[in-house]
Amino acid sequence: MTAQPTDAAPPDEAALPGERIRDAERTKADILTVATREFADRGYAGARINEIADKTSTTKRMIYYYFGGKEQLYIAVLEQAYSRIRSLEQQLDVEHLDPVEAIRELAGLTFDHHESHPDFIRLVSIENIHRAEHIARSEVLSGLANPALDVLEAILRRGWAAGVFREDVDALDVHQVISGFCVFRTANRHTFGAIFGRDMLDPARREHQRRLLGDLVVAYLTAR
Amino acid sequence: MTAQPTDAAPPDEAALPGERIRDAERTKADILTVATREFADRGYAGARINEIADKTSTTKRMIYYYFGGKEQLYIAVLEQAYSRIRSLEQQLDVEHLDPVEAIRELAGLTFDHHESHPDFIRLVSIENIHRAEHIARSEVLSGLANPALDVLEAILRRGWAAGVFREDVDALDVHQVISGFCVFRTANRHTFGAIFGRDMLDPARREHQRRLLGDLVVAYLTAR
Amino acid sequence: MTAQPTDAAPPDEAALPGERIRDAERTKADILTVATREFADRGYAGARINEIADKTSTTKRMIYYYFGGKEQLYIAVLEQAYSRIRSLEQQLDVEHLDPVEAIRELAGLTFDHHESHPDFIRLVSIENIHRAEHIARSEVLSGLANPALDVLEAILRRGWAAGVFREDVDALDVHQVISGFCVFRTANRHTFGAIFGRDMLDPARREHQRRLLGDLVVAYLTAR
Amino acid sequence: MTAQPTDAAPPDEAALPGERIRDAERTKADILTVATREFADRGYAGARINEIADKTSTTKRMIYYYFGGKEQLYIAVLEQAYSRIRSLEQQLDVEHLDPVEAIRELAGLTFDHHESHPDFIRLVSIENIHRAEHIARSEVLSGLANPALDVLEAILRRGWAAGVFREDVDALDVHQVISGFCVFRTANRHTFGAIFGRDMLDPARREHQRRLLGDLVVAYLTAR
DNA sequence: TATGAATGAGCTTTCATTCAT
DNA sequence: AATGAATGAAAGCTCATTCAT
Numbered sequence: 001m002t003a004q005p006t007d008a009a010p011p012d013e014a015a016l017p018g019e020r021i022r023d024a025e026r027t028k029a030d031i032l033t034v035a036t037r038e039f040a041d042r043g044y045a046g047a048r049i050n051e052i053a054d055k056t057s058t059t060k061r062m063i064y065y066y067f068g069g070k071e072q073l074y075i076a077v078l079e080q081a082y083s084r085i086r087s088l089e090q091q092l093d094v095e096h097l098d099p100v101e102a103i104r105e106l107a108g109l110t111f112d113h114h115e116s117h118p119d120f121i122r123l124v125s126i127e128n129i130h131r132a133e134h135i136a137r138s139e140v141l142s143g144l145a146n147p148a149l150d151v152l153e154a155i156l157r158r159g160w161a162a163g164v165f166r167e168d169v170d171a172l173d174v175h176q177v178i179s180g181f182c183v184f185r186t187a188n189r190h191t192f193g194a195i196f197g198r199d200m201l202d203p204a205r206r207e208h209q210r211r212l213l214g215d216l217v218v219a220y221l222t223a224r
Numbered sequence: 225m226t227a228q229p230t231d232a233a234p235p236d237e238a239a240l241p242g243e244r245i246r247d248a249e250r251t252k253a254d255i256l257t258v259a260t261r262e263f264a265d266r267g268y269a270g271a272r273i274n275e276i277a278d279k280t281s282t283t284k285r286m287i288y289y290y291f292g293g294k295e296q297l298y299i300a301v302l303e304q305a306y307s308r309i310r311s312l313e314q315q316l317d318v319e320h321l322d323p324v325e326a327i328r329e330l331a332g333l334t335f336d337h338h339e340s341h342p343d344f345i346r347l348v349s350i351e352n353i354h355r356a357e358h359i360a361r362s363e364v365l366s367g368l369a370n371p372a373l374d375v376l377e378a379i380l381r382r383g384w385a386a387g388v389f390r391e392d393v394d395a396l397d398v399h400q401v402i403s404g405f406c407v408f409r410t411a412n413r414h415t416f417g418a419i420f421g422r423d424m425l426d427p428a429r430r431e432h433q434r435r436l437l438g439d440l441v442v443a444y445l446t447a448r
Numbered sequence: 449m450t451a452q453p454t455d456a457a458p459p460d461e462a463a464l465p466g467e468r469i470r471d472a473e474r475t476k477a478d479i480l481t482v483a484t485r486e487f488a489d490r491g492y493a494g495a496r497i498n499e500i501a502d503k504t505s506t507t508k509r510m511i512y513y514y515f516g517g518k519e520q521l522y523i524a525v526l527e528q529a530y531s532r533i534r535s536l537e538q539q540l541d542v543e544h545l546d547p548v549e550a551i552r553e554l555a556g557l558t559f560d561h562h563e564s565h566p567d568f569i570r571l572v573s574i575e576n577i578h579r580a581e582h583i584a585r586s587e588v589l590s591g592l593a594n595p596a597l598d599v600l601e602a603i604l605r606r607g608w609a610a611g612v613f614r615e616d617v618d619a620l621d622v623h624q625v626i627s628g629f630c631v632f633r634t635a636n637r638h639t640f641g642a643i644f645g646r647d648m649l650d651p652a653r654r655e656h657q658r659r660l661l662g663d664l665v666v667a668y669l670t671a672r
Numbered sequence: 673m674t675a676q677p678t679d680a681a682p683p684d685e686a687a688l689p690g691e692r693i694r695d696a697e698r699t700k701a702d703i704l705t706v707a708t709r710e711f712a713d714r715g716y717a718g719a720r721i722n723e724i725a726d727k728t729s730t731t732k733r734m735i736y737y738y739f740g741g742k743e744q745l746y747i748a749v750l751e752q753a754y755s756r757i758r759s760l761e762q763q764l765d766v767e768h769l770d771p772v773e774a775i776r777e778l779a780g781l782t783f784d785h786h787e788s789h790p791d792f793i794r795l796v797s798i799e800n801i802h803r804a805e806h807i808a809r810s811e812v813l814s815g816l817a818n819p820a821l822d823v824l825e826a827i828l829r830r831g832w833a834a835g836v837f838r839e840d841v842d843a844l845d846v847h848q849v850i851s852g853f854c855v856f857r858t859a860n861r862h863t864f865g866a867i868f869g870r871d872m873l874d875p876a877r878r879e880h881q882r883r884l885l886g887d888l889v890v891a892y893l894t895a896r
Numbered sequence: 897t898a899t900g901a902a903t904g905a906g907c908t909t910t911c912a913t914t915c916a917t
Numbered sequence: 918a919a920t921g922a923a924t925g926a927a928a929g930c931t932c933a934t935t936c937a938t
Contacts, residue, residue, distance in 0.1 A: 132414035184404030190356035580862035632852030
């Protein structure tokens with residue numbers, strides 16, 4: 001953390017050729033951060049370019065300068081959000097556990113994960129309202145690999161080899177069950193709460209729900 | 225111009241009181257139908273009063289006359305949608321089955337149910353984007369009973385009494401699992417399809433998914 | 449000018465059912481008048497919807513209400529301008545003259561005509577800058593008959609029959625010569641004036657130019 | 673990084689004074705070429721500085737550096753265009769022909785000339801839409817001699833002396849007739865084509881039109 | 897001589913809503 | 918009960934131009 005005056009490029013101050021460029025990156029990043037919040041908050045149609053600009057350290061004009069328009073900005077937001085989630089998923093490490101414990105762990109980590117990224121889940125809901133048309137339009141997103149699915153696939157394979165997992169499902173089915181549970185908790189929190197009077201994200205019930213998910217998946221995979 | 229009191233119902237002038245009212249009801253129903261489609265299609269902010277009016281057999285002015293404004297119309301749409309779903313749920317009849325079969329049947333019916341009401345699920349997603357603020361504002365909706373939950377409660381009670389169901393869950397937990405699976409299939413269909421290349425609503429996989437849900441819930445409840 | 453209270457519909461005041469409609473027509477006509485002036489004055493790209501609205505007795509919003517947008521307004525302006533010119537041309541009457549005098553008269557009337565409609569000629573120039581793309585887009589304009597050409601055709605036929613006109617031209621060639629002369633005088637007035645120091649529309653030279661055109665066409669058609 | 677004084681012209685750094693200037697001239701010429709195309713294509717208001725810059729090998733900033741702004745660039749374009757046309761006109765040589773043939777030749781060359789410079793004619797149309805205000809603002813353009821007119825004047829004088837040309841016209845009148853025909857063919861090509869269905873520039877009719885113009889002017893000048 | 901980043905002013909367009917009848 | 922005309926406010930976007938280096 002202490003400045004090392006010996007080698008390398010100066011980190012921040014003392015304007016070098018690269019500085020301007022870094023400013024541009026900072027401006028873009030600033031816009032993206034604010035835009036992510038606004039789009040997640042109000043949806044695509046509900047978000048306002050004016051509002052986004054006002055909450056930024058730059059002006060509306062810069063949004064058009066860097067992103068081109070509302071839709072492209074929204075796509076950039078989606079791209080960044082998905083990329084970040086994917087890079088988090090890449091850190092999953094459950095290979096050292098036996099299949100049953102591994103699957104429980106994977107479910108648990110996915111659970112934690114969704115809980116700590118509510119904005120991402122809102123963006124996904126919003127994008128579904130738009131029938132994923134923006135994802136389809138983004139080259140980055142259409143070809144995005146999914147690390148979590150690979151991990152799941154590997155666990156299942158080990159489980160099948162050991163004869164502990166049922167064989168009439170594939171990884172995507174299991175992923176769907178886990179995602180369904182985790183996404184629903186967050187995405188449908190408000191209507192569920194309004195109608196049943198229970199907050200699915202209530203911290204007091206968190207551990208219960210986390211265990212429920214693990215039990216659910218394990219019970220299903222090991223049934224019979 | 226003078227009223228002819230002789231025969232038949234005159235089409236427009238001097239109508240019987242009841243007729244007028246029936247026309248009014250028909251107009252309102254027409255508006256609601258169109259508005260449901262539009263809101264489900266484009267979201268609250270994305271829907272256009274103009275579009276709705278144009279697709280109606282009346283005019284924009286009537287929307288304001290009968291509903292007051294965009295938000296009230298949207299709330300009326302939500303109220304109608306929820307009421308219809310609730311009245312369908314009231315027809316559930318699984319009391320003649322043993323608990324395990326009853327729970328499997330309930331899951332299956334819920335599954336069918338969600339699949340045949342995609343617009344309702346879209347409305348729910350949209351309402352969650354708005355943090356259920358409109359539900360909160362509707363007296364009709366905040367106090368709406370949930371028949372499906374009562375049925376579920378009854379089944380679980382029978383299962384517990386018979387000692388076949390685990391006891392560390394309540395009806396709402398189970399409902400959440402079932403709903404999560406069913407809602408996710410529909411609500412997240414597009415992003416899931418765009419990223420994993422599998423349509424969760426593909427008819428070819430329908431039976432598999434329906435059985436999966438039944439197995440999932442039963443395996444969980446009967447585990448140990 | 450004095451009010452005749454006897455018969456017919458009241459001309460302006462005393463609101464009848466038709467009044468509202470007349471107001472709408474008046475509003476549209478008002479917009480079209482102002483828009484014609486602005487587009488003719490500054491070209492399509494140079495004209496401003498804001499400016500047009502300000503010079504109108506209504507608001508900018510009404511332009512969109514009635515015409516849809518800038519381009520449609522411009523097309524409506526073109527349509528009205530062409531229609532008016534065409535209906536003027538329909539009043540041409542030279543059948544009573546012998547072919548030579550008829551052709552001279554037609555040229556003269558065309559001359560007068562162009563001189564008294566400079567805005568129309570400016571609009572035509574502007575539309576040519578845009579490669580007539582708006583005319584192509586207008587159903588009204590693509591199928592507009594041209595009365596002047598029919599009259600010319602009839603004169604030529606009479607002249608040919610009488611053996612007084614050369615036969616190696618057709619009506620469209622002659623029309624092109626006459627139009628070329630008349631349009632050039634008006635359309636290129638400014639650059640011509642700036643470079644040669646002579647105003648082609650100088651009233652003092654008007655008669656000379658009018659006779660020149662007549663002589664030109666007659667000399668050509670009767671040559672040899 | 674240290675300058676190597678040894679051989680050859682260094683490509684970028686430490687250039688010879690003349691070289692820099694030549695590069696500057698090349699940059700200016702590049703900008704002018706692109707700007708001419710853009711202004712001729714879209715008009716003054718319709719052309720975009722951004723577009724021009726993008727189609728250039730330099731940047732937008734250079735346009736401001738060398739020309740000062742959009743209007744000055746446009747004026748520079750006009751100046752270059754007129755100068756080129758004028759220097760072409762200076763090559764006219766018809767003194768060896770008798771007056772009638774000379775006038776026919778002059779008309780024909782003018783005809784060719786206009787046909788091969790459509791962009792120039794578009795610029796002139798555009799400048800007329802702006803009432804020649806930019807020409808008026810340019811010192812270069814307001815004092816530009818017109819060689820073609822001098823040639824025409826000389827021919828007419830010879831024709832008058834020989835008693836073969838009518839005397840009630842001056843050179844500018846004749847120039848106006850010739851220009852009118854040639855300019856109209858090109859400038860009004862699109863509306864004429866859209867309305868009459870005939871392309872005035874159709875190569876198949878080219879010779880006919882060229883002869884028509886010659887006959888027209890000769891017939892007029894030699895009439896009676 | 898050259899450049900990427902930035903900008904203010906103003907453009908076209910859209911929206912839910914209300915007025916007058 | 919019903920309607921066509923009208924509207925203010927604000928939305929998304931574009932433009933020629935200048936700043937900082």
